Amino acid sequence: MGDDGGGIVSVTGGAGGIEARYEDIETLARLFDDTGDGLRSWAWDDKGIAADGDLVESSVLSPLTFTTAEAAVLKATIGPGGLAFEAVDLELDALAMQANVVILRGVDDLQRQAVELLDYLVGRTIGALGPSVLLLGALTLATSPGLALLAYLNRDELATMSQEQLIALLEEHPEVVQHLLNGGGGLVDGLLDNLPPVVRDALLAQLGLDPLHPTTNDIAGDLAALFEDTDVSVTEGGAAGEEARSLAAPGSIEELIRNLDKTNSGADGEIDIVRIEDENGVRYIVNLPGTDDFGVGGAAVRDTLANLQLVGGEETAYARGIREAMESAGIPPGAPVALVGHSQGGMTAVQLAGNPEFTDRFNVQHVVTAGAPTAQVSHLPDSIQALSLENTGDLVPLTDGEDNPDQPNRTTVRFDHPTGSVGGNHALDTYAVGAGLVDDSTDPSLVETLQQLRQDGFVGSDGTTTTSTYTIARTP
Template sequence: MSGEVLPPIESVSGGSYGVRAGYAQMLALASRYERQAGDLAEMATTGGRVMADGDLLASSVLSPLSFAEAEVQVLDATTGADGLTVRAVGIEADAVGVRAVVAAFVASDAFAQHLGEAIDTTLGRLAGQALPRALPVLLAAGGITYVWWSTLSPREQAEVGAQLTDDLGRLVHDHPDLAQHLVNSGGGLLDGLTGGLVTGSAVLTGAGDGPVHGATTNDAARLMAVLLGDDTDVTVTEVPGVEGGAGVAQPDSLRSLVEQLSMTNDLDEGRGRADLHGAIQVQRVGEEPDDRYIVYLPGTDDMGPLPGPGGLVRDMETNLQLIGGMDNAYGRGVQQAMLDAGLEGKQVMLVGHSQGGMVSAALAADAEFARHFTVQHVVTAGAPTAQVEALPAGTSALHLENRGDAVPLLDGEDNPDQPRRTTVLFDEGTHDVVDNHSLDHYVSGAAAADASTDGSIRDQVEQMRADGFLGSGSGPVQTFVLARSASR
């Protein structure tokens, strides 16, 4: 909009201009060098064949001096100090050098990542080992704090609570790396608390993701999910004639795409009809046979630590399952809704906020899901997605993250730097951790990405447009409600 102040984009990682894309371009250059060296080496052998030609040798008797001069020239051009053979060897050496540099960079990246993981895990393990011994002191401190708290007036208690919340928000906004490292130490904390019982053992068996081998943050999430029941049963109901939600106008930009997602999110209970709690929406763009579909997936509905009544699919259990890389009711429900909508074999874009972004990335990487649908694009807003290590070769992803939003930090790691995967960090955050996760901010962040000249962002957006997901058309919207089975 004219005169609108857009949030600054702090960093862009991955994508067609990312580090990994640079590595790929360097390796492509090395391959080109090798091909050129091969061509020159092949050309160098021509000199020998020319000089061995029978007719040429026969003519040497008639003009020995000119033959000798020609022989010197040909051999110098092919095998001499500046000849083709020497040049071929030099170019081949350049190719080897480029590959060695890339290998060194990759090894350095891997070492840095593994070192960070080891440090986080070790600190978490030490904390887990120290916690039981420090528990009496912590309980005593907690008791003293409670006595002091009880002496405060309600107004003073509210002021202290607001100050603590503001301090936490300030920490997350100003030092998100600290929060990320704290999350990443969760596996070590689990290992320390259990005295190594989990590491390398078969503690987790049955319906979940199988045994935990080595304690990681993902393992801790899997353990919690199993303790909560690891439920994956879901019912899917189409609700016709829904007013509100995503409009029929095709998104023409990232901003309008996230706005559509926000309107789907507004169908939630308390902001719309109660029977639409747990709704997702599917929009058709384009006409057959070139029809394609955008699937809008809202985020967590229930942040309670334990599964609540009402059959909510988007709850903490699903969050834990997604962080742990496990099957989950939300993902199953989305797949069934898409099949019910007739999307079998169709090209689709998955757009999700928070948990909806997590399930979008997980489904795009799932081989079973790929049997039914061709996921060309994934767009996530405020979602931790680093646990999805790689997407299929034909899938592109754009991840929007707001500085100060703690939710994208909950995977404990940065998103992978991959040529078809771009992470955009913008700053419209305050010290209000909850507000920073709001879709209103992500609409602004999407607008900032639209206005950006960054090559990785531009390539992603233009590819969405070329693939027919962004444009000026319109198409019908279907609404489906996902709920956990009544037997829960």
Template sequence: MTASPITGVSGGSAGVAATYDAVRALADAFDAAGSELRGWAGLGARTMANPDLAESAILSPLTFAEAEGAVLAATTGPDGVLVEALGWEADAVVVRAVVAAFEETDALVRAAIDAVDHQVGRVVGLTLGATAPVTVPLLLLTVPHLPSQAQDELEQWVVEHPGVVQHAANGGGGLLEGLWDGVTPFAPAGPLGVSLFVPDTEAGAGLLAALYGDDGSAHVVRTLDVVPGDATQPAGVADLVSHLQDVAHLSPDPDSPLNGTIEVQTLGAGTDDVRHIVYLPGTDDMTTVPWSKDDDVRDMLTNLLLVGGRDNAYQEGILEAMAQASIGPDDPVLLVGHSQGGMEAAAILSQGSDFNVTDVVTAGSPTAQVDGFPDGSHVLSLEHQGDVVPLLDGADNPDSVEQTTVTFDDHGSGIVDQHDYDHYVAGAEAVDASTDPSILEQLASLHQHGFLAGSGDGSTSVTAHVFQITRQP
């Protein structure tokens, strides 16, 4: 398989946030230099107060005067180290101010985009709500009967304009507000005279999740199922994603009996170098509505809870399965997830747990809603150009030192196909072959923690256990 071309890399050790950190470190160095020079400036007075030097003034007053002038000029004079100290410290202040101005500008731009998306969503919602008696029946009558060519063209347009999807998702809160008020266009407060306040996508997802009722709790059992290649240590990111695909094949359909299965792979069991890889497939059932919620834990309710930043039964089950797999609190852990599974992986790392999660690899997962990652952790996020799923958080992944986002183009067709594992395996191959510094630093972390096999790791023991997570009331 030919590696897909990488179209963009953001964040990581060579990203904007890392550059800002480096510039701040430079300002700290300027400050340190200024402090040291300021200390040197005091040497002038101490030197001139030296008793032996002072006594020499009687014997050689002219020479003493010359020495005094030179010392004072070098320390406190117009070109002395004291003035230079002030210059270095002033430069430090300016550098920090410039970085702060850049960051503030970035924040203002993001806030402006959020405000525009929210307002556009609200207007669309108002329009749809007010015209629902006409538009809903019309859509129900026409959409199912659209010619296949028209459906294909509409789908292709969505794929080719991912920014529209992202802005629509970002305006989801405004859309819900507009729909609520639009139902009663002559009563702006909405039904029952109660206004709806949904400031962002996260709040909107939380509101929709509430329609499903209680998420219940997780029930976790170890199964006897075997995943192909589960006794082989992965050698690269492509192996990780390919094996995740094999785990996902345990539940290929929305009503598969093994929905909710994950795998925990343990490397070097019984040694001082034990580490673990947890494979987390994505959504099993995309069609779950409030009245059809069942024991399938990987459903739309979980998606909404994740976007809303809420705990959920799938996450609870993942942590329970890790405990059942006897993962120690200090054992390095890599979480690998596709779609919803990647969202769970990012959330677990961000929120913290009883486990030592050092690395995360996500494929086709929305993660912008996650509130940052711990210092020193590593998150490698793969996003296929044309896949709308990673855009459903309504924003690009924030540029951070911990997270590197890699976009690539494997030329898929159709909304569903763009999200397919095969494309992400191809994108992972491109990552393995990349020379980008941010990507290389992510790969180095995976190797240093022993998750990926090196040239001399052929004897590493690998064991694996499959767990099934279901929802119970």
């Protein structure tokens, strides 16, 4: 466990995020506008007092009093400083606030588009300059993303660096890797530019690839389409001879991640569904580990093909198997569910939470991810709270090439816990440390997230648990 000063680098989104503040401004603007409408209505109604029959008749008896009363009514309603003027001021303030939010959102969007274009152009330039180097580097990307590209860009300086020094450089400058990976579509387009036009066009036609890939998501989807996916089989229970897991109800977010680590220790394709029952009812935590196999299209359902499909926004065999396992576990409609995933498991959790067909069947209330790129899912329903943990030295969360959306129901916490190795920076032990920092944090977004997890009974319950293990695999 630690404190913010020693580990948490940044918190975006959630109750204290920019988008939440934009929404607060819009709510205040609506309140001003509604108040202005009410004041204008009152001004019109009160102005009618000046034409009241009894008041007009009294003018014969007391002209001076009538004139004074008439002037006071008009001043209070439509005169300077009256209700009508106040109504206009409030409505102008409301209009100004709404306009400012529109402008700020527009600036954010323009900035994002500018970064996307710049990353694409850089990627395309690199691809056009060094096809042989980059093709060789592509073989390295699966296990250490970005190392080959950085080595190419700084090959004279980095040639003398040890592996430890190179990893330290990446830990200190993860944004370099993020931008390079965000230009993945341009990189491939640049490589193809080196081919004679006739050969390039024939290759694109043969493979069924698009000629232009503006984003990494586009090229990932195109590459995933080159491989045929299969159906899945889902069996209850873990590997033969494996001791059955019994996961206790987590008392903190750190314990939630440590439970996920226990699931991750199982055989390839295993997931755990934890049923928690207490005086407040029954709820389910679904633990989803990450990539098992860096091959493509084999029996392992958590492979590189699934990673490409997820970045490309496509459904995976893993996701289909998870749904089938949850059906087999007998999770009833309406029962609260939390999806907790590491790496590819976190990507899958967020994709499922953003799929209306899935959420129509399962009442997903929370998603917690560790070391997972999730920006490719641009929106989650307001009813779902998502917490994403990212270690600054971990390259995997950067592979979507973008920061997570800043939304009131999506909180991203970046913490600094370097281990000196690519695998160590991505390990669930490391993410348990980051989760402990979240438990201790006083940041408003993190306090609200933890409070919601406790309120909904996924953290801090003293109930009994039942753990069911399911193994998901591709059919031959």
